[in-house]
């Protein structure tokens with residue numbers, strides 16, 4: 001016999017934890033089931049302790065799922081690996097904790113261009129405030145003072161502080177700001193905030209802050225972890241429940257009011273397709289009966305695309321390399337300090353310290369191609385809150401350390417495209433939940449994206465080598481410039497370059513080598529979105545502005561997959577506000593008053 005609930009959430013990620021907790025708090029009698037593929041997360045050290053977050057990503061990790069793209073021809077046949085959160089809290093429990101908000105114009109596009117009343121910046125700002133407590137300035141304009149998600153700027157290393165000083169000196173026109181999460185400020189360097197509670201040093205994630213407090217007091221909210229949702233069940237086109245697998249058993253659960261698919265961008269469209277909602281040719285090829293012909297499902301896939309470069313730092317630098325490289329004795333030592341100090345020290349940080357949403361000036365654009373300049377003029381020039389790339393410097397290299405001497409001190413500098421032109425798609429190949437997907441990641445398919453990353457590589461390099469702790473470039477994380485090039489990689493030992501030293505100059509051959517480097521290394525920033533886009537059905541939409549899946553009843557999607565267009569920021573905060581908005585919509589439909 002099926003268990004019966006009012007609401008079922010397919011996936012217990014960032015957005016779902018917020019939505020379910022808001023609804024359960026408003027009406028404790030609601031019977032809610034959350035079915036999550038991964039494990040509980042509350043007591044996992046790799047979730048709670050910020051500095052060891054990369055251990056969620058090591059091979060064999062049970063808290064992330066690793067999605068493989070199709071081989072990408074224009075990346076030399078490379079397969080891109082895109083990890084997603086796989087634990088209660090989803091990405092919020094395992095991500096890099098960078099707290100970044102989209103720009104007002106991003107949401108205004110959702111409202112005006114994609115025809116979604118109620119989804120503009122003006123309407124969403126109160127919900128963004130509700131979501132968070134901005135610990136540096138609680139209640140400052142656009143910021144919250146009582147929300148679950150704690151944003152802080154704490155435990156910054158000397159590397160981070162000095163990176164900010166270098167940026168201000170080298171780039172005085174841009175200068176710095178205290179806060180670029182106010183929905184409008186870009187092109188200013190900041191100490192980048194983190195989703196870390198500065199009072200405890202613990203990661204602030206949506207399961208810990210929103211769902212677990214509810215689970216401890218409300219027996220009407222149930223969670224089934226380690227459970228794969230195979231499909232949504234229908235009576236005609238009305239969703240009535242789900243079929244899922246737990247401990248090898250196939251189970252069903254009924255939802256009398258609503259099924260909310262909240263399995264994240266790489267999960268939700270696949271759940272819909274396995275349930276018979278999608279493009280008929282995709283469903284038929286996978287052996288799934290068509291219930292609703294909805295070709296927009298999985299038709300668009302967007303991410304931000306990331307280019308990393310790295311430098312060596314002085315031995316005295318404090319970095320998270322010991323944690324990223326898995327140096328267990330040092331992790332143990334720092335863990336003692338973290339615990340004894342009540343959550344302070346290096347392990348209370350993600351090490352991602354100083355950054356900027358960067359927008360090239362008119363002068364900087366001069367060296368770029370006419371095609372790029374035209375694209376820039378159309379997409380960016382008139383939008384004062386849209387940057388081209390996010391640049392950030394980290395105290396520590398995020399990635400394997402096998403190539404480095406034990407104890408090496410490193411810094412990773414990254415460039416993340418904020419609004420890439422390159423998109424892909426995501427479809428099922430079979431009915432089975434764990435089978436690989438037909439996943440076209442799209443990375444740098446557009447020459448405009450390649451040019452933007454090439455440009456950003458050059459800019460970023462200039463900041464990195466002026467840092468007082470700089471001691472040379474990591475050759476594996478730079479293009480293979482010949483030693484005769486003026487832009488040749490500066491192998492260690494080096495000393496920092498003077499602030500007013502001339503910038504590198506690059507030949508056409510050097511540019512080609514940068515493009516090759518981009519092709520060999522460009523990667524996900526884990527910001528997948530748009531596979532169930534909220535836009536008109538005729539334009540490839542999957543859900544309407546009340547998150548209803550077109551052609552169905554009692555079925556919504558409530559996660560980042562609904563983003564109809566990209567947002568200029570790391571995506572977690574946007575997933576959180578989607579969770580808040582979903583709660584408002586569902587509460588209204590159920591006649592519940594939200595707190």
Ligand SMILES: Cc1cc2nc3c(=O)[nH]c(=O)nc-3n(C[C@H](O)[C@H](O)[C@H](O)COP(=O)(O)OP(=O)(O)OC[C@H]3O[C@@H](n4cnc5c(N)ncnc54)[C@H](O)[C@@H]3O)c2cc1C
Nearest residue numbers: 011013014015037090091095096097098229264267560572
């Ligand atoms: C490694 C990593 C680093 C990141 N770093 C940052 C960062 O620093 N800052 C930032 O803002 N954003 C970051 N992000 C992105 C951010 O975490 C995501 O955008 C956000 O979590 C998306 O929220 P969501 O609710 O849409 O989906 P998710 O949080 O991904 O939740 C979806 C949940 O559904 C579950 N699920 C999927 N399929 C099924 C199924 N069939 N049955 C049952 N359950 C299922 C998954 O296990 C998952 O828990 C990062 C993400 C990752 C993976």
